[in-house]
Amino acid sequence: MTTASAHHQIVIIGGGTAGITVAARLRRAGAPDVAVLEPSATHWYQPLWTLVGGGQARLRASMRTQAEVMPPGVHWLHESATGVDPQARTVATGSGRTIGYDRLVVAPGLRLDWGGVPGLAQAVGHDGVSSNYRPDLAPLTWELIRSMRSGTALFTMPSGPVKCGGAPQKIAYLAADHWRKRGVLDHIRVILVLPEPAMFKVPVYSRELAETARRYGIEVRLQSELTALDGAAREAVVTDHATGTKETIRYDLLHAVPPQAAPRWIAESPLADPDSPFGYVRADRATLQHPDHPEVFALGDVANLPTSKTGAAVRKQAPVVVDNLHSSLRGRPLTARYDGYTSCPLVTARHKMLLAEFDYDLEPAPSLPLIDTTKERTSMWYLKRYGLPQMYWKGMLKGYV
Known part of the structure; x- marks a missing residue:
């Protein structure tokens, strides 16, 4: 068995949307020992890049330093993960260290090929x-x-x-x-x-x-x-x-x-779903727990789930992971469930957008009452340009929504 050079109760691989959202929720729920493995010094709100490319936003508006978004009390391990041994419950890092964990959250995003x-x-x-x-x-x-x-x-x-x-x-x-x-x-x-x-x-x-x-x-x-x-x-x-x-x-x-795929070290690890030609992590579609390694949970772009890979999906997945992590640590049944909700804000003109919201069954799942979001609306464009970024920086990444 590999000897870990450090150990944390919960280790999160990835400090992007999924990793930071889960870390913030865990800290707000009182988790005492949470570590995030993330090498980048910059955190990006990627949904804004389409508007940057369309001349409707500046790139700077999509960026914060990683230090700004890292939740208080979280151990930021400023390096990359390079491998995982779920039997030994350790993560290998780019500096040659091994980090031990009681529970692992896998959220490193995907690889642009x-x-x-x-x-x-x-x-x-x-x-x-x-x-x-x-x-x-x-x-x-x-x-x-x-x-x-x-x-x-x-x-x-x-x-x-x-x-x-x-x-x-x-x-x-x-x-x-x-x-x-x-x-x-x-x-x-x-x-x-x-x-x-x-x-x-x-x-x-x-x-x-x-x-x-x-x-x-x-x-x-x-x-x-x-x-x-x-x-x-x-x-x-x-x-x-x-x-x-x-x-x-x-x-x-x-x-x-x-083309896009899982990071190579994920695809080559025991966590990869053998049914995924792209190497994404195997995860129960409802509980987000790894079926073969119950100490491991996955969410975000790297999880092999039959839904679109979006920040809106992460917003619904994160509370499920947090609730089920707590249940797992206490030896209780996992009761939180993710229904596959995701949304795609589809900009169709300079100030027009329709909001596609749906679940695992590809059934529309509207979240805004009294508004038909299947039709192009100027109000929806303003939601994407101004409302959603504020919700992201001040809500999701703080563990509130």
Whole structure:
């Protein structure tokens, strides 16, 4: 058995949305010994990056220092996790230490696999290629959109689970709305490439998004994805998985979303779900406990759950994890349940948004009374731009909501 160089009652891997929210709730509930493993000195509110790329927010508004958001009384272990031994109940770190735990919360987020599409890693960041999935590139997206007057704009989404599944579409709509207002949309061919057989998994939202794309004249390629890229030639290969045909499209602007997967050390660990080709952590869909290692809980992007990977999902998962952690430490049955709730704020124009809220059964799960959030509304846009960030910084990360 590995000997730990330090030990904590509860160790949380990851200081992002999920990790900090759980840590804050644990401290508010009186947990005496909570440690967070997080190497980054910066904490990002990633949902704002779409608006940065669409010219509606500054990147600085999405950033805080990690020290600002770390809950009081939490032991911040300023290093990365590199492995886990659930039998020994230890976590290996980048500095060579081993940290012991009584309970472990796994929330390191996911990995952006830029190398998953041949040519993408080499092209992104220049020659007309950008991505709002990197904070340093979101401002570039807006520069490319703002300077475009004619040509072909290509927006792509990879197959497999990705964080904020609506983001690949939202930037296409923001760009098209900007070009329409500038009077140049008729001179720009806009192509949206999506891997699914419909615009969205929930039919009521899919219909609204199809109408949005029609309104802008966007060419939607369903069951298709970007499979190769020649950045120097500005040529993208789009494969139609329904027919197997491949089309080479010359672009002037390309917003590409990379394939995504679990961090490699997670995928290679005993915690990975053997049924997940992307290496995500196995977790009971209701209790969020690992079925094989009951001392381990998982939430957020890294958990292999049949729901969209969003901050809204984390908001509902965190109290379940905290309640079940307390029950587990006391030897009691786990009674808290997560129903799969998630939401995708779908921005469809500069000041319009619809709010897609649904559960494991893909049934709409509205949370705002008396408001039909399936329709585009200006009030919903203001909620995304101003309301949700405040709720995030002052509510979720403080353990209140």
